[in-house]
Amino acid sequence: MALSVVFMGTPAFSVPTLAALVEAGHRVSAVYTQPPRKAGRRGLKLTPSPAQLEAERLGLPVRSPLNFKDPAEVEAFAALEADVAVVVAYGLLLPQALLDAPRFGCLNGHGSLLPRWRGAAPIQRAIEAGDAATGMMVMRMEAGLDTGPVALTAETEIGPSETAGDLQERLSRLSAELMVEALAKLEAGTLTFEDQAAIEARTGRAPLYAKKIDKAETPVDWAADAKAVAGRINGFSPAPGAWTTMPFSGAPERVKLLRAVAVDGDAGGDFASPAPGTTLDDHLTVACGTGAVRLLELQRAGGKKVAATELLRGTPIAAGTVLGGG
Incomplete structure (x- = not known):
């Protein structure tokens, strides 16, 4: 019944x-x-x-x-x-x-x-x-x-x-x-x-x-541990979306970060010396306070979600670039 x-x-x-x-x-x-x-x-x-x-x-x-x-x-x-x-x-x-x-x-x-x-x-x-x-x-x-x-x-x-x-x-x-x-x-x-x-x-x-996610939490704090940074990016995706700024055509632009993974210290690049938020290669591996994260999916303002490889084909971001955030 x-x-x-x-x-x-x-x-x-x-x-x-x-x-x-x-x-x-x-x-x-x-x-x-x-x-x-x-x-x-x-x-x-x-x-x-x-x-x-x-x-x-x-x-x-x-x-x-x-x-x-x-x-x-x-x-x-x-x-x-x-x-x-x-x-x-x-x-x-x-x-x-x-x-x-x-x-x-x-x-x-x-x-x-x-x-x-x-x-x-x-x-x-x-x-x-x-x-x-x-x-x-x-x-x-x-x-x-x-x-x-x-x-x-x-x-x-x-x-x-x-x-x-x-x-x-x-x-x-x-x-x-x-x-x-x-x-x-x-x-x-x-x-x-x-x-x-x-x-x-x-x-x-x-x-x-x-607790409910507050927009004040969404800027990425690159000084945090890599696992914490990746956790916030993935946990806030697709909405409200964690974000950072990237220099496109010389001007910083806010970009949503929609997928990332923490990577080990031997995954490439010098993980000890760069300031947090610095790209360690040309594949969007970014130094954090401890370790690094690799950005996998992003979304520019007014654009659609894309894989990092697709974004970099049109707008390369070289190693040593400093990203913004919280």
Whole structure:
């Protein structure tokens, strides 16, 4: 017997889970998503969220409240009489009355290995911190921020030059698989949960908060360790994007750095003497405070993302060039 589900999600990351729940035969009575936002070059066009577009493609009713401060919105949600709410990157805090409304509560697909990286940017912060692995978890939501007990976990390694965009795409597929499994177990009465305190004791993963990325963090600090520089570049890609300045035609130009990898001291060039931010070769290997990074993908202002080799074909940057940044 299929479950009655309310789905709550907004970005592209949430779409595979919505599609998988429908494909699994569950009855999605409503899709809650953030209201359409202004987009386009002049910000004049209202653009529906990816979750709304998917809901419309599937013929599902869409609701887009600004928040749940109005009691009428809470009553409308409760009136759906759902068995469970599935929440994946929705973007709004849910009051306790909403958490309690579905028969089995609210299940959240969260992109980290809790209790590490609770909060708004778990995927980005895991890469920035240089974590070797991360994962998807299905947890039961409660009043605290990502503090609820965990039912299912799928762990995955993080590659040395993997970006947040790469990892989000992979985790979104894991989210779909894991949530379908969770609802199947919920139907069968076999879904069990483990408190995060027990997970911490068992794994040694201490709670960490994944704060939202601030634009003030985006200039690259070349004086940092190479792994930290590469982690920030990859963790902030594709958005908001870490950046530095490069001298094109003699004038410094801001360039987004979208993929990089830390390289060893014996990878070529003199890693001890150049000032941080100095290119060590003509392939965009850049000295850091300790070690160096090789830039792999970049984007000039108004241009498209390109591989470093493609950018250098039209605008060579010689060894000894000093890049700007934070």
